[in-house]
Amino acid sequence: MKAEIPDWAKTRVMPHVLSIPVYVPGKPVAEVEREFGISDAIKLASNENPLGPSPLAMDTISKTIAMAHIYPESTSPELRKSLAKRYDVEVNQIVLGNGSDEIMQMLAHVFLGTEDEVIMPEMSFSMYKIVTRLFGGKSVMVPLKEYHADLKAMGASITPKTRILFLSNPHSPTGTIFNRADFEELLDTTRKRGIIFVLDEAYREYVEAPDCPSGIDYVDRSEHLIFLRTFSKIYGLAGLRVGYGIAQPWLIELLNRVRLPFNVNLLAQEAASAALMDEDHITRSCKVNLQGKEFLMQSLTNLDFDPIPTESNFIAFRPDCDAEKLYLGLLREGIIVRHLKSFGLPSHIRVTIGLEEQNVKFMAALKKVANELAHAGS
Numbered sequence: 001m002k003a004e005i006p007d008w009a010k011t012r013v014m015p016h017v018l019s020i021p022v023y024v025p026g027k028p029v030a031e032v033e034r035e036f037g038i039s040d041a042i043k044l045a046s047n048e049n050p051l052g053p054s055p056l057a058m059d060t061i062s063k064t065i066a067m068a069h070i071y072p073e074s075t076s077p078e079l080r081k082s083l084a085k086r087y088d089v090e091v092n093q094i095v096l097g098n099g100s101d102e103i104m105q106m107l108a109h110v111f112l113g114t115e116d117e118v119i120m121p122e123m124s125f126s127m128y129k130i131v132t133r134l135f136g137g138k139s140v141m142v143p144l145k146e147y148h149a150d151l152k153a154m155g156a157s158i159t160p161k162t163r164i165l166f167l168s169n170p171h172s173p174t175g176t177i178f179n180r181a182d183f184e185e186l187l188d189t190t191r192k193r194g195i196i197f198v199l200d201e202a203y204r205e206y207v208e209a210p211d212c213p214s215g216i217d218y219v220d221r222s223e224h225l226i227f228l229r230t231f232s233k234i235y236g237l238a239g240l241r242v243g244y245g246i247a248q249p250w251l252i253e254l255l256n257r258v259r260l261p262f263n264v265n266l267l268a269q270e271a272a273s274a275a276l277m278d279e280d281h282i283t284r285s286c287k288v289n290l291q292g293k294e295f296l297m298q299s300l301t302n303l304d305f306d307p308i309p310t311e312s313n314f315i316a317f318r319p320d321c322d323a324e325k326l327y328l329g330l331l332r333e334g335i336i337v338r339h340l341k342s343f344g345l346p347s348h349i350r351v352t353i354g355l356e357e358q359n360v361k362f363m364a365a366l367k368k369v370a371n372e373l374a375h376a377g378s
């Protein structure tokens with residue numbers, strides 16, 4: 001059956017909802033294998049941890065599954081307690097979401113009305129735009145400057161209608177970061193203008209640069225700041241959907257008013273608590289990422305594919321051929337990456353840094369497809 005909205009219903013749907021694009025995720029492995037009749041496809045498209053979940057988390061899940069007929073505790077108290085201890089904050093400074101995506105939606109729910117403005121970098125995580133539209137808000141897109149978020153220009157874009165500012169560090173999809181001085185200036189400007197500053201630190205655990213600011217160092221003195229982190233990336237639990245936000249208690253209290261009960265399921269709560277304790281897994285994940293980063297940066301540079309220096313677990317690059325054709329050619333080879341057209345970078349591809357053998361396989365396929373395209377004149 002077609003999903004076309006009947007004419008009578010169009011007049012009932014909130015007008016801003018009609019214009020919301022459906023989020024397009026990285027293609028799942030099973031879909032690509034079905035589509036191309038192949039097996040052993042590799043997904044390097046959504047910046048997941050190639051080592052998988054922490055063994056401690058897997059063990060906890062198998063022990064907890066027997067309790068799956070009982071509702072979980074709605075406020076996830078144990079996980080919030082562990083996070084509070086980790087960050088040395090109060091438990092009432094933490095909110096959990098079904099992924100950090102859900103917390104972005106809660107923020108928009110609390111603070112956004114029709115025609116209110118939300119500032120974000122032009123080429124950034126698409127959920128910022130989607131949650132803005134969900135509540136009838138208007139996205140104010142600030143162009144990147146040499147692949148970096150332009151914090152000064154973001155500050156200059158504030159108007160009396162601005163309610164929220166979204167900013168990721170490291171930035172997705174480019175992997176770049178900003179420094180403390182620029183961040184502090186924007187934090188100050190937004191504080192003076194009463195704007196909620198959402199600092200998205202989904203990839204913060206991968207950063208090596210010493211001058212990269214961290215939300216936790218600012219939250220106690222910044223009433224308007226919330227920083228978001230996730231168990232989907234370095235903690236390897238993307239399939240379970242757990243993210244968290246840390247802010248001052250008044251802000252968390254408001255988010256809890258719009259949070260649906262039981263938004264983080266039982267297995268997710270337990271697995272995230274276990275994963276948080278598994279320091280070894282995090283250390284290994286960083287090490288694998290670092291080795292993969294060196295290999296891929298070098299290999300992409302050798303091909304003159306302009307990889308953008310990254311502080312994260314992915315690399316965006318500009319091939320010397322048609323990026324969309326390259327992306328499709330890689331799919332046929334069983335390598336799933338991300339064409340960055342939907343982010344506003346149609347000449348770029350983003351690849352998640354994988355395990356050594358995955359990186360090698362990716363580079364071999366990349367060379368093969370790029371060569372074929374060169375011969376075909378694309």
Ligand SMILES: Cc1ncc(COP(=O)(O)O)c(C=O)c1O
Pocket residue numbers: 046047098099100101102125168171172200202229230231232238241242243
């Ligand atoms: C910059 C950024 N923020 C947030 C998220 C969402 O994370 P979660 O899985 O916690 O919803 C992603 C996911 O890809 C991301 O790239």
